[in-house]
Amino acid sequence: MNDKFEFFRTEIKKIASDWRNATLKIKPSEVSGLWLCHELSAGLDNIIRRIYEVSFNLALEAAGEHYRAGETEIAIVATGSYGRRHLCPFSDVDIAFIPSEQDNPFVDALIKYAFRLLVSAISDATDLRLGYAYRPLEDIPNLDSITKTALLDACLISGSERLYKELLNQLYETIDVIAFVRDKVAERSSARKSVIYSTEPNIKLGTGMLRDALQILWLLSVINKLHPPVANKLCEVGALQRSEAEMLEEAIDFYLKVRNWLHTRCGRKEDVLLREYQAQIANDFGFEGNERSKINAFFERLYGYAEAVNSLVRDVEESALEMKVEIDEHFYAEHKQLYVKGEDVLLRKPKLLLVAFQHAQRYGLEFSRELKRNIRHVASKVGKVLLRANGCGKELMRILEQPLHQDTIKEMVELGMLQAFVPELERAMRFVPSNRAHELTVGAHCVRTLLNLIELELKSKDSETLMGEVWKEVSDKGILRLAALLHDLGKVISEDEQRHCEAGASIASEVAEAIGLDSESKNLVVSLVKNHMLLLRTARLHDIQDESVLSKLANEIRDVGMLRMLYLLSYADAQAVSKQTFTELEKELLDMLFINLHRYMVQQTEASVPTDISEKWSYLSRRLKKSGLTQKQLEIATSLFPPSYLLNMPLELIAERLQIVDRLTETQKPVIVIRSEPGVDFSELSICTYDDPTPGLLSKICGVLYAKDVDIRMAYVLTANMPASFGKRNIVLD
Template sequence: MPPRLRPTRLEYVVDGLRLRAQLSAAALDAAGDAPEQRRRALDILKQALFRGRMIAKERLENGAGGIETARLLSGVTDEVVTALYDFTTVHVFRARNPTEGERLALMAVGGYGRGTLAPFSDLDLLFLRPYKQTAHAESVIEFMLYALWDLGFKVGHASRTIEECIRLSKEDFTIRTSILEARKLTGDEKLAEELTRRFANEVVKGTGAQFVAAKLKERDERHSRAGASRYLVEPNVKEGKGALRDLNTLFWIAQYLNPSAQARTDGIVHLEMFERQEVAAFLRAFDFLWAVRCHLHFATGRPEERLTFDLQPEIARRMGYGDRGDAPAVERFMRRYFLIAKEVGALTRVFAAKLESERVKSHPKGISRLLPGRGRPRKTMLEAGFHEEGGRLNIDTPEIFQADPINLLRLFRTADRRDLDLHPDAFTAATRSLTLITSKTRRDPRAAKVFLDILARGRDPQRTLTLMNEAGVLGRFLPEFGRVVAQMQFNMYHSYTVDEHTLRAVGVIAEIKAGRFAEDHPLSTAIMPLIDDPEALFLAMLLHDTGKGGAGGQEKAGARAARQACERLGQDRKRIELVAWLVEHHLVMSDYAQKRDVSDPRTVVDFARIVETPERLRLLLVLTVADIRAVGPGVWNGWKGQLLRELYAATEAVFRGGRGSDAAAAVRRYHENAAYDARMRLVAVDPAATAWAQAMEDAYFTSFAESEVQGHAALARRAEKGGAAAEGHIRPGLNASEVVVAAPDRPRLFVDLAQAVTAAGANVMGARVFTSRSGQALDVFYVQDVTGAAYGSDNAKALTRLAAALEAAARGEPIKTETKRLSDLGRAAAFSIIPTVMLDNDASEVSTVVEASGRDRPGLLVALAQPISEAGLSILSAHIDGYGERAVDAFYVVDADGKKLTDPKAMTSLKAGLMLALDEAEASASSKSRSNLQRARASVAR
């Protein structure tokens, strides 16, 4: 990290006396020419403002602190604003004999009043008047506002009397908060002092609990808007949970309850309710977050508050972070960010403890439900060492942890069992006792039992483990988990840090166990009671991502970490190996379900050989569902659920029908019997479909329900009459719409159909292609709109138009296409993705599996299907999977003779064509990323 610099004295940046002298000289030189006076004054002020900002930027990039930078920027702005006020009242609208009503005080309020300012923050100003508005005051205010706007400021302003300020403060907590931080810039001293005095006596006095409750309610609502987790991987530095506004809220409350404190950020140092280490933590967090915010503004040239993926590497570089081993600079920086956010959460609880001791609140649901206290909370003794106080779990004395460190775990188990929130005093004592958790404690069988009671048998393991994580107890007791605390994954797929994702996944398993997801996960819910070792499941979920960044890859490193953790917890060998196996293979089921064709017997056989037992199959299904569901909002959908259910059912049939070398035969028998039964049922209901049924392959009949088969047969007859036919249906249970096309098979048919889907603005989730022995193709597409909803769910006509477009494309009619602009790449341009292509002749009994992985973009499916078609290959099925910025598309293909692709030259040529399509997307992204950076730098320079 760069060395810390000594603070810059403001007069070295902007000399106020010299600035005013320049403005006076400009006014005299252009006397009688008001427009020229104004132009010259603005030029002088712009130069001073630009110089001040550039000095602040240079010092920030050389290691100056965030608070120092914010104060320097505020000081520069003070000089510019007050110089403008003097210019306005002396040279433009001078009142030579000002009346009582023409008195005016200019005050900074809000964040500006606190004396901290980001490079492109709004200016919050209060023009304070003694009486009603006068023509003179109106002219001064109007001139100043237009000048400030011309200087590039976004100004939030109000012109009020003291009476109006007092009245509105009583009615509106936002106004009350802004005036709480009011700071006189210039103008009438007595007016400003009177406002401060009356505000303290008439507004603040006796309303502490009311203000606290209002500010924390406001905080809850803000968290709800910005994201309820402090571990979102694209955090809002200003408004997010664990960000600057949370610290501001603590400061506002502290200042409101102790008006004698200095109205500055470090005023919190003078509050007796805080201890030295808590003040240090507050200032450390404040300084870091302010540094990030200032870098964000300077890097983008705008008031950007969100730390998006495309900005994170640049901010990491500016703050001096470099790569270290396998840890990229951006992930090191973001881990620091999330550790700070975690510390802000702990500060909130510490602050709550101080308020509790002063009896400002007494409600049991935590700081966010703060109410006026009514006397000292009653204590109810619980188990030894613990008691209930005001609806929260507290400890009798901090020495309880020294007497037996396992009490650090018992504290959380008791809170879970009795459904109690932790008292902030207990939470604080736990955070200060972490060193008591030693290797001896970690290997104590009593500690292991308490921990497993919380994890696998708790009432709400996610909530309890989250509390343990915020206190630092979880990572201290389980070092393998501690290594991934606050660790982010620099990709667009995961919405949370590794630890937050893991704890959410544990919560999903607990909810499945409680039957709360019966509709979404009917299989998972039904098989939970059949699982022999639920403790192994919970342990595997908690440890499944502990191998991220480890040697040998995530899966192998995770298995090693799981063995190590389970051995230390004293688990038996059978459970240790089961947990390690689940951790090592926790991605296998989702890979097979989403990237492979489950109707292909080889897929099921290979998966069954990996899983080996029905118990592992059950465990892996629940683990996979929870893992996907906890990735982030919108990642789980019915389509993925259906794929997993199909793979589970087919694999279960293997275990019922045979083992080892008999597995393939069992799958074939399963498909043959199912296809025969489906054909017979179709012919019985629709005799006219006999020929079509006999011509369709077995794989088709095992892929669709009886009603769907009947609909497809009718569609095929329509196609024979009209050359092609298509129809669409919304499938709510899949979060997708199904569009079926029947048409004579021909080269490029799949490419044309995929292109028509893309042109309609739809995203293909999956596709199946069946060709009858009579030469008719049946292509089934599952599509969503750009929001991830079933295509046409908000507009039925859109789905009708898509079916018509596919029908026209099947007949060979031209397709209207739209050229996608470079900007469509958006944030994904921040990521460097290495494209890969793999051809596998062992993954299927009848097809070559082509897997292409690269940057996701509109039209990628078409771009990949074209070289496959040009190679003279037929696509039997396409499986599309997205992981944020990366797409993985798998195609099952055969040559013109219906066989696998085996010619080395043809395989090399196909690989080259696919790599070219993937490389084009990567080149566009690199260009986009460079363009964004250049525009940002140009904006700051201006």
């Protein structure tokens, strides 16, 4: 079998190599763009058909007992530019394998042989790049819009026509028209970075260029469920006027001719028409006159097509976004707004109230005036019934678990939906807290906290900040968002800090029960509400370096995942009180507490730091020595700083503190260092001096600062019993 396979592989590599050499001899300037692309595609088709024929026979020999005619088969499908017959000289060759079934030995053998021969033919025998995918039919409904776009251009090369037709049927039946249109419009809008009249245009991605011409075909083919997406067929069904279809075909042909020329001229995939190529391409394309006249004539043709394509694509996009589209049996979209079918359907099926918000969020739709009025009317009638209505809780969690938009939450509050779902929120919306620091009522504060949480996630998405790293590790985002909405509702019952947390936890338990959360999710949301003040209170009132403080917190929180969620909730909660109360200093303290506590909990879990005190100091010494600190500095560090400080603070900060001590011992005079950072509304003042024999050194320092009208937000004092080699005087670091 191996000898036979090697024989066929050698044969197919020779065919592919000959094909490649022959195609590179064609001069793109002497033929139309579409003709050359079709010629390249047709030659490759023949190679792949031979590959399928050989692979089929080899698979029969290897696993023929598992072959059932008409049942166990595959389809080899070209996608992307190859599928739409736009293959340029150095375009990627994209192939999809469509199996009739998975885990069938014959089908597996057929794909294995075909794949190996494809790699030999394309990657080994030519200089082209092979892209491939395995696409079982059951996966088609769940593919993203980019992958579905590539399949819109699918073309059967070899194998089962039945599977190919099923692929197209699955694609067009399951494609979400509104989502597809919205995603494709957003994708192109963000990609259109250049104006039409760039002096070095990108022929593929530039404004009004090839991708915009294809955008027209893709959108209209999905809307009209038409395959393949070509201009003349769209014209036949009335989606394009004859003049528009002819313009598109001419523009695409010209763009492909330019791309073919660029690929051949550069010997690689190239789409930017640099100035250095412009005189040559204008001459090769047969434009007349002197050099400048030829270039100007060339660009007049190019820009003319770009202007026409740009005008048409924007019209098609706008029309696609505004057209009437059925979403389901109860809702439809039109003019970028969401409508409901029938005035009483929401009252008869309260669950649809939440489905409406799901649709609006998913598709970026606004509610029609009629739907807003309908929702407000029904929400005022259902009250607590909504919370316990069959399936409503699941729908609410579905909204909270999806990537959330602030507008969705604001709309739910404005129309009374959240108040109807959580009746305690309605009372809280009108409850003014006694704490003067709060800018909003209790209910509005809870909503603001949820909005802050959404904004924090959006801003820190994909960032390498502490907040960004924490968000990446949070999986129960729906539970976190629900806790944010409920966290302060207990204040309506009691404004005492401890009691309001406990009352809020009781409300959260009732809501979680009514929603139908499982016990684990219920316990999680209750714990978040009950402990939502824990980190903020500790950061403000306790020594965040003290190991006993960290140990107590760790015992209360118990889980690192819970710590991450409490950190995010604390941040959003503090921001929601007022802009003045959550200062840059408090943010830094909260960050430091999270870092210290996270490190402490991980170390306790993994036992990465020895617990015996002598072993702990040994571990610490090794860390400090690795940082480059001298033996003298190490002695000072172990005398001046408590273990919790050394084990939880970055080595850079420890080294900075030790430099201050060094200066004190050298000069014998107090050392004062002021550190400020951009964008932070406070400065850090460090004072290092010898301790005063009489009590009151800190009071004296604070008195001087007060006299100079300096506000003190936090003070941290370290008094060290110095080693004998440094004298008998103790050192104080404030």
